Amino acid sequence: MLTAKGGVMGVAGPGLYDRPDNVDRVSGCAVPADLPMLLMADVARLGGVKPETVSKALQRSKSGGRYAGDPFPEPDGRIGGRDGSLSGSRPWxxxxxxxxxxxxxxxxxxxxxxGGRPPKSAGEK
Structure with missing residues (x-):
């Protein structure tokens, strides 16, 4: 569930990745209030993985990559320019x-x- 600020709401309340005052928690850049978006950490939380895993999935989704047959959804844009503009290297x-x-x-x-390795069956060590 998304919060009013576009962050992901956790089971017990506001999620870890809410962006207070529309500021990206990593880069410190302003996120336009009228542009509802999911940043890398938000997407990682949706999948129960680390942001690095999302980054790897994006890389492996390129032509010839491991996930090329079922690519990860392409980002709608990039953010994180030093001037706070909607240009930069951080996908959204x-x-x-x-x-x-x-x-x-x-x-x-x-x-x-x-998402890690599949759980072992009851008979495995």
Whole structure:
């Protein structure tokens, strides 16, 4: 569930990745209030993975990559320019693409590097 500020709401209340006052917590750049978006940490939380895992999935989704047949949803843009503009290297996704992102994680949850290893069966050590 998204909060009013576009962050992901956790089970017990506001999520770890809410962006107070529309400021990206990592770069410190302003995030336009009228542009609902998911940043890398928000997307990682949707999949229950680390932001680094999302970054790897994006890299591996390129032509010839491990996920080229079922690529991770392409970011809608990049943010994080030193001037706070909507240009930079940090990807963002429109918040209305949440279902597509969650569906990708669901389809790829047992792949190595996406959500960890599958749990061992009862008989395995």
């Amino acid at each position: 996704w429109s918040s209305d693409r949440r279902e597509a992102i969650e569906a990708w994680f669901a389809r790829n949850q047992d792949r190595s590097g996406v």
